[in-house]
Amino acid sequence: AIQMTQSPSSLSASVGDRVTITCRASQGIRNDLGWYQQKPGKAPKLLIYAASILQSGVPSRFSGSGSGTDFTLTISSLQPEDFATYYCLQDYNYPLTFGGGTKVEIK
């Protein structure tokens, strides 16, 4: 199975900060990667798919980049509603595998 390594596992940031989360795949996965946001007690929500395509309705402050093994999720200006846990997911092959998550907390 492809291993997805996310970093950092947690971070503290202030409203307005630029935040970057990275995900590394144990082998090349083209651009078959998605990013999901999860708030406590809620189901994950799709933010980005195919590494860089913004899901409909998701604010443009979210962006994704990368291909092959290294991927990045960027929040250009952190908003209060963005404090959550973020997961990457490789869609390249089965079994599908998630990264361990990055918890974004208020500084």
Add this chain to the structure above:
Amino acid sequence: QVQLQESGPGLVKASETLSLTCTVSGGSISTYSWSWIRQPPGKGLEWIGYIFDSGSTDCDPSLKSRVTISIDTSKKQFSLKLTSVTAADTAVYYCARRAVRPERFDYWGQGALVTVSS
């Protein structure tokens, strides 16, 4: 608006079988694949397996011997059975729709907490 809703017992005894059903409303059950994903308390997400409307299915190798995923297209439902459960199977279980080309989980159920008791 597509909606998914998990249903099933919230408490299962160790060594017994966990059974959950996901009901799809507001959209077609064709064209997409349908997955089960779980999350142990305080931990990350784990993909369990998928099924297509054709009945084609696959699951994580670590669970393969214990998992059955089935579908009833007439009822727009798909189901998960996990046998011989242990405390390690205690988790919130999500059903989700996977759109294709490009693949992504675009709709999720709200989740169902299943606790395995000894």
